[in-house]
Amino acid sequence: xxxxxxxxxxxxxxxxxxxxxxxxxxxxxxxxxxxxxxxxxxxxxxxxxxxxxxxxxxxxxxxxxxxxxxxxxxxxxxxxxxxxxxxxxxxxxxxxxxxxxxxxxxxxxx
Amino acid sequence: xxxxxxxxxxxxxxxxxxxxxxxxxxxxxxxxxxxxxxxxxxxxxxxxxxxxxxxxxxxxxxxxxxxxxxxxxxxxxxxxxxxxxxxxxxxxxxxxxxxxxxxxxxxxxxxxxxx
Numbered sequence: 001x002x003x004x005x006x007x008x009x010x011x012x013x014x015x016x017x018x019x020x021x022x023x024x025x026x027x028x029x030x031x032x033x034x035x036x037x038x039x040x041x042x043x044x045x046x047x048x049x050x051x052x053x054x055x056x057x058x059x060x061x062x063x064x065x066x067x068x069x070x071x072x073x074x075x076x077x078x079x080x081x082x083x084x085x086x087x088x089x090x091x092x093x094x095x096x097x098x099x100x101x102x103x104x105x106x107x108x109x110x
Numbered sequence: 111x112x113x114x115x116x117x118x119x120x121x122x123x124x125x126x127x128x129x130x131x132x133x134x135x136x137x138x139x140x141x142x143x144x145x146x147x148x149x150x151x152x153x154x155x156x157x158x159x160x161x162x163x164x165x166x167x168x169x170x171x172x173x174x175x176x177x178x179x180x181x182x183x184x185x186x187x188x189x190x191x192x193x194x195x196x197x198x199x200x201x202x203x204x205x206x207x208x209x210x211x212x213x214x215x216x217x218x219x220x221x222x223x224x225x
Contacts, residue, residue, distance in 0.1 A: 033213050033214075035216075041218075042201060042216045042217060042218045042219055043153075043201070043203075043216040044216075045213045045214075045215070048213050088152060088153065090214075096141065096205050096207070096212060096214070097143075097155075097158050097165070097166055098143075098155070098214060099155055100145070100152050100153040100154075100155070101152060102151065102152040103151075103152045
């Protein structure tokens with residue numbers, strides 16, 4: 001059975017601090033996606049990682065993919081309150097058929 | 111280019127009634143996906159459809175749930191004889207192609223409440 005595991009599931013950070021969210025998966029895949037969801041809202045695409053070693057950055061967020069380790073990371077640099085949300089990773093298991101992790105609920109405190 | 115549209119946004123049904131959820135993909139997108147999200151939980155894959163074809167329904171409950179994506183019109187997720195446990199947010203997503211690393215674009219969701 002495919003497993004997509006995120007950790008931590010809950011993360012409380014101080015503004016200005018750095019932290020990393022991890023996404024491990026159990027199947028062979030070279031495509032991984034990160035999404036953001038605000039409370040009561042839909043999902044917003046953040047990053048599309050299409051190959052081993054892919055690294056993408058947008059603002060204070062940086063995502064990377066290691067397909068050999070079956071691991072993706074989402075690194076947060078100098079967190080700000082606006083980053084408070086739930087972050088999901090999703091693994092492409094075949095031809096754009098994706099499975100999601102349970103999500104990491106991030107709270108950034110002043 | 112309008113995004114993925116879902117309606118209704120909120121739906122209240124009594125136990126035993128039927129719920130019909132509609133999803134219109136983004137223009138030019140021929141692949142539709144349905145997910146269910148229980149409160150405080152992640153997204154559970156339900157079904158993946160192309161026009162007139164079900165590609166993967168491995169996440170669909172065996173009974174009471176069905177989905178279609180006809181040649182014309184929106185995709186429909188149908189839940190018959192709803193029970194309280196069906197209360198959840200149901201998200202639809204679409205993508206343009208199945209191969210090539212295209213992310214899925216999500217609609218606003220339909221929040222189903224079963225009373």
